[in-house]
Amino acid sequence: MIICPNCHVENLPGALFCSECGAQLIASDYRTTQAFKRSPSDTLSSNVLQAEPVAGDRPPMTGTMDVSISLHLVDSGQIMHLAGRNEFAFGRVTEGQPILPDVDLSPYEAYSQGVSRLHASLKVAGQRVMIMDLGSSNGTRVNGQKIVPHVDYPVNHGDIITLGKLKFQILINH
């Protein structure tokens, strides 16, 4: 018997979806088999290496941003500019929430798009921009590729980041 993780009803072995609540019972991520244009993150990190000839000369994490970042919300076409920090936590604000995200995505229908309250964080370190999933329920994708939670992933200008189902394109202006 397979116990449905969602509604705890027993399903017959071999069932692919729960007959009670319709939840998917098998692990599958077909998107990983999609043609995935490899982002030129390798190139970017090598640039960074070149940019730091001497160890210790690395731009301090707390320094001011030397890149400006904007988010282009794919569905609504709106552009959001990020400024004033080196790290931005994305999520949505709900009542009685102890930790608030830096960027509240509620105005962009975050709830129905499956964005968690603390979903992902975007970091800027020198020339590098990185995204980390904060253990969200519906996951974070970079160019359609699901990323592992709590690990930094480099992102580049033009990459599409998906929080749950909310899609935005990241625009980096060096």
Added chain:
Amino acid sequence: MAGDFYNFLGLPFDASADEIRQAYFDAARRLHPDANPQQEAREEFLRIQQAYETLSSPEKRKIYDRSIPESAKVPLTAAMSIRVSRSVIPLMQEPQLLYTLIDINCTGEMDPSRMPPSAICLVIDRSTSMRGERLEMVKANVAQLIKTLKPNDLISVVVFSDRADVMVPPTLVRDLDKIHAIINSLDTGGATEMYQGLEVGVSLLLRSPENSLVRQLILMTDGHTYGDEEDCFRLAKTAAEANISMAAFGFGSEWNDGFLDQLVSISGGSTVFVTSSKDLQNFLSQRLQAIGVVYASAVNLAIAINPALEIRYAFRLRPDLSPIPVESPIPLGSLQYGKGISVLLEIYVKSIPVNTRELQLGTGRVNFKLPSQTISHGRLPFNICRPVAPEVEREIPPAAIVEALSKLTLYRLQERARVEVENGEIANATKHLHHLATHLLARGDRELAHTVLVEAEHIQQSRRFSKDGDKRIKYGTKALLLLPGPGVE
């Protein structure tokens, strides 16, 4: 006529000796004078005996085959593929489920010059309830769309209320001139007695040439029929035997979708739910377009399932979406050029005996008729067999199966809620509708999710589905399966 012996037995020219014997025994059992005393049956019985005598002897068959012109010996251009949710079946004494996706595709190129004309009969409800918007929809679209048929197709129009009238007798499409005026003169009045209309429609189609590409009856109605359901089913069976298929268009919220689904499934047809003039235009033009590109008609799937197994559910994913009756043979409608037929089966395996190495799920044949060819029968035999092992690796089932099931599960959730409402299990029905709404929301289908939630509330108050919401949910969840074509790789 050349090749008739093959046609009598319903065989292709390259049939094997075993197939010939089997076909003869099947036909003989049906037509033997002891079983079937009718005069026509006796004549047919003599014909198949004569055919068998020739074809069963290799020498006689060789001579007979030489009399058939080479042009009649066209190899089949259809193929099928079968995918099972597990490549290796785990050896288990406890019950398990398997999913099987059967795809039948036409691999050939269409040759329009060889395609015989089709015969189409529109059977239109003119009962009082059709008055106003609904009849206007029909008037606005029908006359115009009929003209998209091929010039030598035969079209007829029957209108019915409590009696039926032939409005347009079978006419070649190119000879239609006053069709607009005729359709526009339609007026309403009377009750809905479907049998009347269907009976006249079928009798008109029976007069069309037997080798028509498609003989199809398209029913347009908005109501219930009372008391003549059994007659309608019988008529549909007779019609299906004569290669006449039926499709139904339901208008508004009052029509009896359950009855019509059952009626048209006898010939492998499907029903659609028309809510606007645009719907009618889309559905009707799709339906008429599909007629012109048929490769094989009267396709059916004869499957002998392993007796230890049970088909729990069958659904056709292409070309028309519809649940299909679990029986053998399963009628599947027609196979079009460039658009295959896909059927998904849910198979229940009760227990696999210890020491089993291989499990045969089922054997069978896909049978069909090829209206454009002299030897007009085709078949594709298959045997679904998978190895069994005590230890199996985790595997991801074929994407097409998962994709189709992800949506079919939603359709089945509403089907289940429907049964529960009938049994008075309101709490369960509401719960299942809520689950359905959650999935629809997750997919971003907010409008349908909203309809489902409203319906769940309605059920809690009145203990039954509202007539409109009922159909919106059924046809809405069914339509989810349309994109992107499952089974297409």
